[in-house]
Amino acid sequence: MxxxxxxxxxxxxxxxxxxxxxxxxxxxxxxxxxxxxxxxxxxxxxxxxxxxxxxxxxxxxxxxxxxxxxxxxxxxxxxxxxxxxxxxxxxxxxxxxxxxxxxxxxxxxxxxxxxxxxxxxxxxxxxxxxxxxxxxxxxxxxxxxxxxxxxxxxxxxxxxxxxxxxxxxxxxxxxxxxxxxxxxxxxxxxxxxxxxxxxxxxxxxxxxxxxxxxxxxxxxxxxxxxxxxxxxxxxxxGGIKVYFPKILVTGPTDAGKSSFIHSASHNAVSVDKLGGTIALDHGSVDFEGYKADLFGTPGQERFDPLLKMLGGEAIGVFLVIDSTKPEQFPRAIEMLRKTETYGLPVVVIANKADLKGALKKEEIRAKLHLDSAMALIQTFAEDLSKVDPNEPTKLKDEGVHEALSVLFKQLT
Ligand SMILES: Nc1nc2c(ncn2[C@@H]2O[C@H](COP(=O)(O)OP(=O)(O)OP(=O)(O)O)[C@@H](O)[C@H]2O)c(=O)[nH]1
Ligand SMILES: [Mg+2]
Structure with a gap:
């Protein structure tokens, strides 16, 4: 076969x-x-x-x-x-x-x-x-x-x-x-x-x-x-691409949602203020015969009323967390709840795995109470010296591609 x-x-x-x-x-x-x-x-x-x-x-x-x-x-x-x-x-x-x-x-x-x-x-x-x-x-x-x-x-x-x-x-x-x-x-x-x-x-x-x-x-x-x-x-x-009209990208403030969307897509736009997303991010992914539209939420709590609307009609979710900030993990789960996407396929992205103090995968799994079937994938900044606190960062292709293929597999 x-x-x-x-x-x-x-x-x-x-x-x-x-x-x-x-x-x-x-x-x-x-x-x-x-x-x-x-x-x-x-x-x-x-x-x-x-x-x-x-x-x-x-x-x-x-x-x-x-x-x-x-x-x-x-x-x-x-x-x-x-x-x-x-x-x-x-x-x-x-x-x-x-x-x-x-x-x-x-x-x-x-x-x-x-x-x-x-x-x-x-x-x-x-x-x-x-x-x-x-x-x-x-x-x-x-x-x-x-x-x-x-x-x-x-x-x-x-x-x-x-x-x-x-x-x-x-x-x-x-x-x-x-x-x-x-x-x-x-x-x-x-x-x-x-x-x-x-x-x-x-x-x-x-x-x-x-x-x-x-x-x-x-x-x-x-x-x-x-x-x-x-x-x-x-x-x-490009021809025929398997298409996912809406995949949600959510997670706490500063975890790296905008960075992930910009790294995964070729035309991302973000509505940002001082580096933080204030409305949404959008980007189109074109990857191995698949096309997907990613929609990113803001992370700050004052935008929570938007979450349900942004989550509407999504068919899958990337939950982005900062691997160095376990104190934000309950907030990550809360966001999943507020976007009303619980039950959809979810891939957790443990971002900033390059930073000192980043938790290991098993530690993150335990602290997030993740089911063993749920995918958890680490992502890293491509070049630490280029990380700018006011801009989304380019993440390494390796982790980004792995995350995309794992979720796409689950969605079809
Ligand atoms: N070192 C490092 N920094 C990162 C990484 N990913 C993102 N950053 C930085 O972290 C900050 C936040 O990244 P964003 O992608 O804007 O985070 P966000 O989740 O969209 O934030 P909000 O929209 O405000 O909720 C930026 O300064 C990025 O440059 C990473 O993997 N490693
Ligand atoms: Mg953002």
Whole structure:
């Protein structure tokens, strides 16, 4: 079994991967001979999943064949680049688009042209004969458009043929599908032909609040309780990121909440006065395929009336404490109570572990009465000589990253 260690940690020389956090963790990549359908509702779109999967594989030296009928190869490659997913020699495109528009497209080593995309036999034979040339992965964008052009019977028999070649050639396939309200029987038939279905949907209430993906089924991984749905954001550049809309950072005055938020995120802002936070901090974290919005509370008691509001809708908490100040520990617990976040996943950050007099982890655990299951992670100033009493301090990446990965794991 492959252990998921963040996107950069995925071992190479193996079967194709999604290159998408959580999806690779749940499904352990895409084994060869398997066909995955990524089925989106029209309001969200799934093309970025395609870009990201292609990119992850071509940079891992998997040869990827991409069938395009939704857009031209040129604009597809431009879109990929805008997400910071540049193409390379491992990517070959079958162009079933230019022939529709009448734009002349020249065949190259990396672009195979279907001269008449309305010719069902030409389309099928071009896909199947090219796939026999030794690809690790086929990506089709889009299968639903092919059903619109021809019909569902055609699409079903094409999937069967792809399956046959994938078996012979050890290839996998990812088929992008948008469900424009087709007849349910037709869609169910396709679902029954493939090995895994991933749904991509929006959380809608007149406007779209968010987007999520969820594995509907998968015949190579057992999930007794099913697979959890995963909120995501599509970033340009960056692609699909698992998204946590609100994580609270709280703890006593001067413990280092603002320092943690500034160290963990790339764009933090703090509403501060004389170095102390007086309203809130906010920062966006972008870490190993995850994106999270951190909201920091002030520590001073006079701002306690804000705590409940700041804690609202949070899904997890970083509780930051100063390792040298055990007298503040009861206050830390009180803040957890006042933010009304008790019961959510909490990671305790024992900051200022670099200072003289900092308590050891076990001492902190005992004094805070921490349950043994609760994570406690030490953080330190990166450079003691640069600590300024009026500014947040840059903390060492090591502790900050450990804290992020531990909480993110608990949240998904
Ligand atoms: N030596 C050392 N100093 C630190 C560390 N983290 C933060 N500081 C310093 O501690 C002070 C408080 O840090 P902040 O991050 O502003 O603390 P805070 O919890 O946001 O404080 P309030 O918003 O007022 O509640 C600042 O002077 C920081 O430079 C650390 O790990 N080691
Ligand atoms: Mg602060």
């Amino acid at each position: 492959v252990e998921y260690r963040g996107l950069d940690g995925i071992p190479e020389d193996v079967d194709p991967y999604f290159g998408i956090a959580k999806l690779d963790e749940q499904l352990k990549g895409i084994p060869s001979k398997k066909i995955v359908l990524i089925s989106a509702s029209p309001s969200v779109g799934n093309e970025v999943f395609g870009y990201q999967i292609i990119h992850k594989n071509i940079i891992s030296n998997v040869k990827v064949l991409v069938f395009l009928n939704r857009t031209s190869p040129q604009s597809y490659l431009t879109e990929m680049k805008e997400y910071d997913f540049p193409s390379n020699d491992n990517m070959v495109i079958i162009d079933a688009y230019s022939g529709i528009t009448g734009i002349k497209s020249d065949e190259t080593d990396h672009i195979k042209v279907i001269s008449n995309p309305y010719d069902r036999e030409e389309v099928k034979s071009k896909i199947l004969s090219e796939l026999k040339n030794g690809y690790g992965l086929l990506v089709m964008d889009s299968l639903s458009l092919l059903a619109d052009f021809f019909d569902f019977q055609y699409v079903n028999s094409l999937i069967k043929e792809i399956q046959k070649i994938s078996e012979e050639k050890d290839a996998a396939a990812v088929l992008l599908f948008t469900d424009w309200g087709y007849d349910k029987d037709n869609v169910d038939k396709i679902i029954s032909e493939v090995n895994s279905v991933i749904e991509v949907k929006g959380i809608e209430k007149r406007v779209i609040f968010g987007q999520y993906f969820a594995v509907l089924n998968c015949d190579w991984v057992k999930a007794n309780d099913g697979f959890s749905s995963v909120l995501f954001k599509s970033m340009k550049p």
